[in-house]
Amino acid sequence: MVARRLVKAVAVVLAMSFADTGAAAERISWAVQDFPPFQILDGPAKGTGSFDGLLDLLIARLPHYEHDVVPMTFARREAEIRQGTDLCTPGIFRTPAREPFMEFSAPALLHLDNRVVFRSDRSPRFADGGAVDLEKVLQSKDLVGGVATGRSYAPNIDALIIRYSGYSNLISRPWKSEQFFQMLLAGEVDYIILFPHEANFLAQRFSAQQQVGIRPIAGAPPSIATTVACTRTPLGARIIADINAVIGGALGQPEYRRLSERWYQDSDKDLIRRYYDQMMGVR
Numbered sequence: 001m002v003a004r005r006l007v008k009a010v011a012v013v014l015a016m017s018f019a020d021t022g023a024a025a026e027r028i029s030w031a032v033q034d035f036p037p038f039q040i041l042d043g044p045a046k047g048t049g050s051f052d053g054l055l056d057l058l059i060a061r062l063p064h065y066e067h068d069v070v071p072m073t074f075a076r077r078e079a080e081i082r083q084g085t086d087l088c089t090p091g092i093f094r095t096p097a098r099e100p101f102m103e104f105s106a107p108a109l110l111h112l113d114n115r116v117v118f119r120s121d122r123s124p125r126f127a128d129g130g131a132v133d134l135e136k137v138l139q140s141k142d143l144v145g146g147v148a149t150g151r152s153y154a155p156n157i158d159a160l161i162i163r164y165s166g167y168s169n170l171i172s173r174p175w176k177s178e179q180f181f182q183m184l185l186a187g188e189v190d191y192i193i194l195f196p197h198e199a200n201f202l203a204q205r206f207s208a209q210q211q212v213g214i215r216p217i218a219g220a221p222p223s224i225a226t227t228v229a230c231t232r233t234p235l236g237a238r239i240i241a242d243i244n245a246v247i248g249g250a251l252g253q254p255e256y257r258r259l260s261e262r263w264y265q266d267s268d269k270d271l272i273r274r275y276y277d278q279m280m281g282v283r
Contacts, residue, residue: 027066028230028239030055031077031087034176037201037263038091041071050109051091051226053259058090058228061246065239075150075174081231088230088239093152098229103236105243107225110260110276112268114153115214117199118191119184123213126191131218137191138164146189149174153193154220178202185211193217197264223275 032055034041039051047056059067070087072080081087082101094104116132118125125143126132137143138160149172152158164170171189173179180192181202194202196214203209228243230236250256257276261269 025064025066026235026238027068028062029068029070029087031070031072031080031089033074033077034071035091036177036205037197038195048262050111050259050262053262054109054228055090057250057256057259058243058246062239062242065242073150073174074148078150081229084231084233086231086233086235088228088236090228091226092229093154093224094227094229095152095155095158097158098152101232102229103232103240105228105240106247108228108247109226110272111224111226112196112264112271113216113220113222113224114157114193115196115199115216116191117181117184117194117212117214119187120211120213122190126213126215127218129215131216134160134217134219138167138170141169143190144169144171144188146171146173146180146183146192148172148177148180154224156219157193157217178205181206196268200265201263223272 032039032041032051035049035051036045037049039049039055040046055069077087077089084101091109092098092102092104094102098104116126116134116137122143125140126137134157138145147153147161147170153161161170161172165172171183177192177194177198180189181194181199183189184192185206185208199212199214203212228240228247230239257273260276261272264272
């Protein structure tokens with residue numbers, strides 16, 4: 001009996017020791033993309049994107065996990081999560097195609113809709129001042145577009161990209177937005193699809209504000225929310241439950257709302273505020 005009590009006492013001490021040293025802490029591997037201005041991994045504006053701010057908040061409020069941050073492309077992130085690698089990402093769209101292999105948080109950040117971004121000298125081809133019929137643009141053999149492999153734009157836009165992915169006038173590559181923007185300026189593509197603040201950020205970076213135009217896409221929702229997501233595993237489910245608690249406690253805070261507004265022009269910030277309560281469920 002004494003020996004049995006001694007064994008139990010030693011086991012308790014060892015368990016407490018491991019807990020104190022953090023040996024039993026679970027680890028979150030964060031897949032991040034160089035995706036200005038959502039996530040900015042280098043340069044003078046490093047760390048000032050909306051996803052950067054959200055990731056900083058989650059790491060600070062989930063201290064019982066160990067955190068690794070791993071830069072990777074959209075395509076690699078998608079492939080590794082599909083293969084069952086335990087990863088999380090601070091910003092991604094919830095789509096039906098991703099449901100079987102990803103656990104999603106509640107809506108986390110709000111963004112304005114994607115736009116068609118084109119060379120100014122091609123503006124007559126892109127609904128002068130109005131919304132662009134993206135399907136007609138994709139069908140136009142004399143217009144060459146560029147889209148990022150593995151990136152989700154919006155459900156209706158993704159469906160069109162898949163439908164026309166075999167067309168020779170639609171270039172799909174696992175590239176950064178910056179690379180596509182440079183192709184646009186060089187005349188190698190006629191249009192790309194970007195968020196408005198993403199297009200403005202890149203136009204400023206390349207001093208090209210007068211060289212590009214932006215039009216809304218007909219049928220696209222005026223705003224869309226991104227979520228935090230993890231691989232659909234038991235660990236991923238536990239992490240998402242903890243992340244939802246963080247998001248729920250932060251949604252109504254002005255500092256949290258401002259994460260969604262980072263890098264938008266003042267007029268676009270007004271639009272985001274208009275949609276915020278409805279999309280994020282804030283009362």
